[in-house]
Amino acid sequence: MKPPFLAFLIIGFTVSPLLWAQDLDAGKKIYQVSCMACHGKTGTGDKRMAKILTVDPVLLDIIHGLASQKPDSELLSIVSGGLTMMPAFNKLYTPDQVQSVVYYLRTLQLDAQTKKLPGKKKRVNP
Numbered sequence: 021m022k023p024p025f026l027a028f029l030i031i032g033f034t035v036s037p038l039l040w041a042q043d044l045d046a047g048k049k050i051y052q053v054s055c056m057a058c059h060g061k062t063g064t065g066d067k068r069m070a071k072i073l074t075v076d077p078v079l080l081d082i083i084h085g086l087a088s089q090k091p092d093s094e095l096l097s098i099v100s101g102g103l104t105m106m107p108a109f110n111k112l113y114t115p116d117q118v119q120s121v122v123y124y125l126r127t128l129q130l131d132a133q134t135k136k137l138p139g140k141k142k143r144v145n146p
């Protein structure tokens with residue numbers, strides 16, 4: 021194998037997970053700063069905030085609600101443009117930053133899915 025090809029392979033396999041990790045890291049920080057107050061640490065919604073906003077707490081659950089079924093494109097546009105009581109974030113964050121927080125949200129949704137797998141009897145989302 022020629023060295024340049026090898027280098028290409030190594031870069032290909034190491035750089036992309038690194039970029040992904042960076043995005044997730046950025047996404048997590050943004051989530052903690054801008055989303056957690058309403059959607060809670062794990063995304064299942066903050067009950068006290070639901071009361072303050074006078075919204076149904078179910079709406080703040082972005083793990084088990086419709087948000088887990090909506091495509092990325094729709095979540096990106098909700099986070100950018102806001103939705104009813106939820107503020108728009110396109111003035112605060114670049115499209116890349118919005119993307120990274122949506123990636124992070126997907127990892128929270130996946131975590132919850134994994135916890136629901138057989139072995140644990142309790143179903144979170146009836």
Ligand code: HEC
Nearest residue numbers: 054055058075079082085086087095099103104105106121
């Ligand atoms: C001030 C409270 C508040 C903050 C802060 C907030 N949200 Fe929301 N969010 C809401 C409310 C309320 C809704 C439900 C809106 C509706 O359905 O009418 C919502 C809905 C959503 C939905 C759509 C759920 C669905 O099923 O369609 C997503 C995704 C979401 N928020 C992500 C985020 C992210 C990511 C952030 C941080 C960048 C964030 N939210 C910050 C209040 C907030």
